[in-house]
Amino acid sequence: MKKILYLGLALCLFSCGNKQQQTPTTQIEATGITLMADSAFTTTLDGKDIKLYTLESGNGITMQVSNFGGRVISLWVPDKDGKYEDIVFGHPNIQEYIKYEGERCLGPIVGRFANRIAKGQFTLDGKKYQLPVNNNGQTLHGGPEGFDMKVWNVDSISKNSIVLSYVSPDGEQGFPGTVNVKMVYTLTPENEFKITYEATTDKPTHVNLSHHSFFNLKGEANGTITDHILTINASGITPVDSVLIPTGKITPVENTPFDFRKPTAIGERINADDEQLKNGKGYDHNWVVDRKSEKDVEFIASVYEPKSGRVMEVWSDQPGIQFYSGNFLDGKVTGKYGKPHNFREAIALETQKFPDTPNQPKFPSTRLNPGEVYTQTCIYKFLTK
Numbered sequence: 001m002k003k004i005l006y007l008g009l010a011l012c013l014f015s016c017g018n019k020q021q022q023t024p025t026t027q028i029e030a031t032g033i034t035l036m037a038d039s040a041f042t043t044t045l046d047g048k049d050i051k052l053y054t055l056e057s058g059n060g061i062t063m064q065v066s067n068f069g070g071r072v073i074s075l076w077v078p079d080k081d082g083k084y085e086d087i088v089f090g091h092p093n094i095q096e097y098i099k100y101e102g103e104r105c106l107g108p109i110v111g112r113f114a115n116r117i118a119k120g121q122f123t124l125d126g127k128k129y130q131l132p133v134n135n136n137g138q139t140l141h142g143g144p145e146g147f148d149m150k151v152w153n154v155d156s157i158s159k160n161s162i163v164l165s166y167v168s169p170d171g172e173q174g175f176p177g178t179v180n181v182k183m184v185y186t187l188t189p190e191n192e193f194k195i196t197y198e199a200t201t202d203k204p205t206h207v208n209l210s211h212h213s214f215f216n217l218k219g220e221a222n223g224t225i226t227d228h229i230l231t232i233n234a235s236g237i238t239p240v241d242s243v244l245i246p247t248g249k250i251t252p253v254e255n256t257p258f259d260f261r262k263p264t265a266i267g268e269r270i271n272a273d274d275e276q277l278k279n280g281k282g283y284d285h286n287w288v289v290d291r292k293s294e295k296d297v298e299f300i301a302s303v304y305e306p307k308s309g310r311v312m313e314v315w316s317d318q319p320g321i322q323f324y325s326g327n328f329l330d331g332k333v334t335g336k337y338g339k340p341h342n343f344r345e346a347i348a349l350e351t352q353k354f355p356d357t358p359n360q361p362k363f364p365s366t367r368l369n370p371g372e373v374y375t376q377t378c379i380y381k382f383l384t385k
Contacts, residue, residue, distance in 0.1 A: 007223070018077055033076045033084050036336065041066055041073065045132065048151035050131030051093055052263040054161050057187035061382055063268075067149035068097060070164050070183055072213050074336070075193070080309030080384040085219030087310070089346050093338045100343065102333040105212040107149035109183060109197075110141040112168055112175050113366070114210035115355035117323060118245045122358035124176065124367075131174035136243045141212070143173035147181070156364035161186040162358045168274040170203065179368075192381045199374040205359045207364045214326065214346035217305035217312060221339035223293055225299055225326060225347050226267025229304040234287035234348045238354055238363075244357050246363075250288050258285065262306065266325060266347070280367070282327035282344065286354050287318045297377050301349055304385070315379040316351035324348040351378045 025034045041052035041064075045225040054065055064073040075088045090106050099108070121133035121137035131139040141148065141361040147166060155163040166181045168179040179201045186194045197209050216225055218293060237258050257269035257277060268284050277283070289300055300321050301314040315320065325347055331340040354363040368374050 008330055012083055013276065018328075031062075031076075031084060034093070035076075036064055036073055043094050043098075045098065045138060047152050050151055051154070053154070053157055053162050055162060055185065055187050057160060057189060057191050059189045060191050061187060061193070063185075063193065065162055065185060065186060066094060066097070067164060068152050068154045069150060070152055070185070071097060071148070071266050072107035072185075077310060077382050078189075078384070081244065083308075085222065087102070087215055087217055087219060089214035089216070089220055089341055090336050093360060102216070103329065105141055105148055105215045107224060108211075109209060110212045110350070111147040111181070111209040112142045113139070113206055113208045114141055114212075114350060114352050114356075116140050117209065117247055118356050118359050119152035120174070122206065124206070124358070127176075129174055129176060138243055138245060138296065139173075140177075145173055147209075150190070152183075155182075160188070170271070175205055177201040177368075179205060179207060183209075189284070191383070194377045195376075197374070197376040197380045199368065200372070201368050202370055202371050204367060206366045207368045208353045208357065209374075209376060210350040210352045211378055212324070212348055212350055213347055213380075214273075215303070215312065216346045217303060217310040219334045220337060221341060221345055224267070224344055226265065226270060226299065226338075226344055227306070228347065229263045229306065230266050230323070231259050231263045231303075232287050232301045233322065234289050234321070235261065236288040238286045238288065238320075239274070239276055240279055240355075241287060244280060244284060244355075246286070246354065247361050247363065253287075254368060258287070260301075263302075267344075270325065270344075279336070280327065283323050283325040284327060286322050286352070288354075289316075289321060291319060296378065300351060303347065303349070309384040310385040311385055313379075313381040313383070314351065315347050315377075315381065317375075317377050318351040318353060320352050320354050322352055322355075323352040324349065324350070351376070
């Protein structure tokens with residue numbers, strides 16, 4: 001039976017023997033949590049200060065956030081026995097995020113357009129726009145200098161919440177319009193990591209934002225995610241071609257390796273002889289959520305790690321979710337605690353509108369006009385069973 005994770009019942013000592021000695025850390029004695037030290041994440045970039053901020057739910061989870069791309073640096077969650085692990089992938093200092101190797105999007109917001117745009121091109125009101133391409137001839141996550149690579153303003157900070165904002169100028173990464181973005185991270189007493197987004201523009205443009213933490217419910221780099229049990233409330237996917245651009249169709253998941261409507265181990269069918277799995281080298285696809293309403297926040301997905309008992313639920317008001325199974329992790333990059341980021345040792349679950357929507361008129365629109373407000377809510381909720 002699921003139970004909310006109470007901090008007061010989780011007084012344990014966390015073993016730090018696997019951490020690199022050169023990784024600066026600070027200790028929270030009551031819980032045994034070892035946090036990244038502020039000094040390792042303090043710098044200046046383009047004349048703007050980058051700092052590290054620590055949030056607590058007051059009821060069981062602790063999270064560290066950088067205003068460089070709104071990155072979640074660490075996220076400490078207890079298991080069914082009260083033992084804590086940091087369940088997100090990351091680097092031991094800010095310089096390794098700025099001058100990254102391997103996966104760029106460890107823990108940030110992605111935008112101005114999350115996911116891919118075919119050939120970095122779209123036409124809006126009769127004008128063709130060319131974006132910089134950065135992924136097999138496509139534009140991925142807003143281009144090489146997307147929102148994840150920007151220093152965000154910290155508008156306010158409290159014990160459990162941080163408000164971040166960024167002004168994306170007209171023409172940035174090829175997109176039209178000056179876009180003002182506000183993003184709020186909150187840790188709730190219900191042990192939810194809640195993200196809300198708002199954006200406005202002064203010209204017609206496309207906006208599609210998402211969060212891109214890499215999760216492993218065993219703890220960062222503590223083994224494969226193929227034994228995690230995944231549920232996705234979706235009867236269809238948007239199939240992709242060889243460079244992961246949607247074909248424009250929506251195909252049913254029934255009788256395919258993409259049917260996670262019932263809890264299924266991620267690895268059970270990941271190596272099946274399936275064209276879509278070959279295109280993604282595993283799972284790297286958008287699921288079309290079975291929504292009950294157009295705008296309400298609803299249950300989208302859940303992940304369960306049987307040994308620890310940790311459960312992460314995903315709730316959102318978005319029509320799609322991208323599930324990525326860590327297919328391009330290769331062990332060449334070492335994480336926060338001296339362990340390599342190995343193949344299929346993390347997953348991303350990104351709530352969103354559909355990839356390449358600017359070129360797919362049948363998909364839910366990502367167009368944002370002056371006078372309109374883009375909004376989104378995404379919640380990652382942590383429990384045990």
